[in-house]
Amino acid sequence: MIEEHMATRTRAGLFDVSHMGEIWVEGPDAIAFVNRLTTNDVAKLADGQAHYSCFTNHDGGVVDDLLVYRFGPERLLLVVNAATTEKDWAWIRSHHSEHDDLALRNASADYCQIAIQGPKALEILKKLTETDLAGIKYYWFTEGEVDGVPAIISRTGYTGEDGFEVYAAPDKAVQLWNAMMHAGSDDGILPCGLAARNTLRLEAAMSLYGHELGDDIAPLEAGLGWITKLGKEAEFIGKDKLAAMKEAGLKRKLAGFEMTEPGIARDGYDVYINGEKAGTVTSGSPAPFLKKNIGLAFLPAEFANPGQEIKIDIRGKQVAAVVVPTPFYKREK
Incomplete structure (x- = not known):
């Protein structure tokens, strides 16, 4: 590996x-429909352009993250995660009303x-x-x-x-x-x-559904405010909850960390700050290129800043780590 x-x-x-899933949305209402379901602004896409986005539920949690490809004003391709393809397909169909002038097709096998x-x-x-x-x-x-x-x-x-x-x-x-x-x-x-x-x-600090993203995790908490267009004209599902969350201030944030003592953090491990349990690791691994042990974790917002010292409970032993800026790696252009 x-x-x-x-x-x-x-x-x-x-x-x-x-294994990734592909779903076509076609017809005069394609853009309006997908804009209603996703956080990013589909209306801003040009033909031949794609963007990263999320489906959000009524509480503002992430149903899935996806790519939206615009082939034309009436033709969009949604590329979704493999494990959630059927869930996403059901979610999309459940919001397809008889008033929508569009056709939906799960083309994952194609x-x-x-x-x-x-x-x-x-x-x-x-x-x-x-x-x-x-x-x-x-x-x-x-x-x-x-x-x-x-x-x-x-x-x-x-x-x-x-x-x-x-x-x-x-x-x-x-x-x-x-x-x-x-x-x-x-x-x-x-x-x-x-x-x-x-x-x-x-x-690259890219989120993985089921780890950094989930039905009870808001895109704002996961650092995806850049694809959560609260100012777009379309009223997308969960927008009101996300706007209220932003206004009130986030209680938790996804943070990157690197181990400062020998040890590998894994998803599910507890994070401690000042002797108190403060969060949970969502992903952790040795980073082969960086030659460091790194990870991501949700932490209380006030402790999610670079330089914050934390401890990871690794098989009953609290091992030192520090919050660092993300992405851990960024390629030279």
């Missing part, structure tokens, strides 16, 4: 993320998704396509061909590196995988698993 992690940071890593990530990703992928990859800005996408296979090519990822996510018919997955591995063989590309994807996203 460490070798896979380091390959992605320094060269390129290839990830099969075909796509494979292969992510090529790392500083060499563009150089490798351009060997397989006539699409101008350099012309695709971060969080933009286009439709083209990769190794002759029709595909959606998106400049997105979940590693903290530059890279692309390629969506295509599932029966083309092996062809695309082999083509990318061959194209990257001279550049040191490695096939990577979900364990490496997890440590990469943690170094």
Whole structure:
């Protein structure tokens, strides 16, 4: 796993993320409908642009985090987490009223998704396509061909590196995988698993649903105020609760920490401040590139500032750590 992690940071890593869910929302009311369900402002998207967002429930908790792709004014693609695809599909359908002029389609079985990530990703992928990859800005996408296979090519990822996510018919997955591995063989590309994807996203302080995000966690608490557009025209679900929470001041915040004594924090471990239990670790791991033991935890807002000393209960022993700024890792542009 460490070798896979380091390959992605320094060269390129290839990830099969075909387990992700894809849901089409099409029709004249597509933008208004998705804007009602999500925190970010879909009305601000241009054709060919994507953004990160959340579904929120009536209490302001996160139903799921997702990507929204705008193919046109009446055509949006929602890419959701694998474990929550059915939950999300039910949530979306439950808010589809007879007055909405749109069609919904769960197309999760219609796509494979292969992510090529790392500083060499563009150089490798351009060997397989006539699409101008350099012309695709971060969080933009286009439709083209990769190794002759029709595909959606998106400049997105979940590693903290530059890279692309390629969506295509599932029966083309092996062809695309082999083509990318061959194209990257001279550049040191490695096939990577979900364990490496997890440590990469943690170094980049990217939230994972079920850890930093959940039905009882507000996006504001998880540091996602930047995608929670309380000022947008659309009245999205949970907006009133989130606005009230912001007005009152957050009681807890997600904070990054690094261990200052030997020990690895894991999700579920208790956090202590001044001898009192103060929070819980949501994710923790050695960070292969940074060569530190790091983690994320929800802490009382007044203790969530860099420099705050904390203790992590690791198998009955309180081990020292300190709150640090996030992301832990940020690539050089």
